Amino acid sequence: MSKQKTAVITGAGQGIGKGIAKRLADDGFAVVLSDINEEVLNSTIDEFKEQNIRVASFVGNVANPEDQKALVRTAVDHFGSVDVFINNAGIEQVSPILDIQPSDLEKLFQVNVFGVVYGIQAAAEQMKKQENGGKIINACSIAGHQSFTMLGAYCATKFAVRSLTQTAAQELAKYKITVNAYCPGIVGTSMWDRIDTAMVKYMGLQKGEAFKKFAEGIALGRTQEPEDVAKFVSYLASSDSDYMTGQSVIIDGGIVFN
Ligand code: NAD
Secondary structure, eight states: OOSOOEEEEESOSSHHHHHHHHHHHHTTOEEEEEESOHHHHHHHHHHHHHTTOOEEEEEOOTTOHHHHHHHHHHHHHHHSOOOEEEEOOOOOOOBOGGGOOHHHHHHHHIIIIIHHHHHHHHHHHHHHHHTSOEEEEEEOOGGGTSOOTTBHHHHHHHHHHHHHHHHHHHHHGGGTEEEEEEEEOOBOSHHHHHHHHHHHHHHTOOTTHHHHHHHTTOTTSSOBOHHHHHHHHHHHHSGGGTTOOSOEEEESSSSOOO
16 A cells, blocks of 8 residues: 555444454554444554554444544544545344334434444545545445344344445445445354344343354354454455445355345
């Protein structure tokens, strides 16, 4: 890389976002990590600094458009540009459709859908100013291609992310901004710990059994690590993906086949 590029990653305090941030730092990016959870964010920032990674941090809520703008400003203030913006932050909700509560639905859509819109807007405004294109990358899921029982509202938010990825790609192509999404399968993060805890309650199973049950259907025979996702996001963030836009690509070890 001639001039060091900057990648911003939301929900990067732990899990998939942290894995992506580490991989992009290894690829040569300066990285800006954001999370609503200050504690996990600070601990990851300390870890990255110990590894001499060029990193900045921002505590914020993706569902707040002002926070998204401030995140972009933080990146520009520290490193001069935003070249890659990853809308990774997301939350889950487990419930049969008949039990979904309005407050859960609102929170889920605010973070997973509104948050992605505000992230795309904040990133694209900056990238347009830079006149050098850019890459916006969204966290979708296999749940954005196929719906699963007890995850109805979550799946609806991920279908929405796939839709937003397609529209943003078409509208932003004239600025040489590409918009794509990664669609993981079953990644052993704190999100899946919570999904498992909620599901086993409904299904009358023991802790860990819902995760195991889902994992049994994976063709490649193992659940996913954040690094498996990060390897693909590394491609999406690189110039190798310059001719690709509007796609939400499944990387799940073989669960959903499209
Ligand atoms: P995680 O819960 O382990 O980590 C998510 C991080 O996002 C947390 O640090 C959390 O504090 C942060 N966050 C939550 N709400 C936020 C908000 N409003 N603003 C800013 N940060 C916020 O989750 P994960 O498993 O790493 O998932 C990351 C993304 O990947 C999510 O969008 C998720 O839907 C998607 N995904 C996960 C899986 C999986 O199996 N874990 C599969 C497919 C897609």
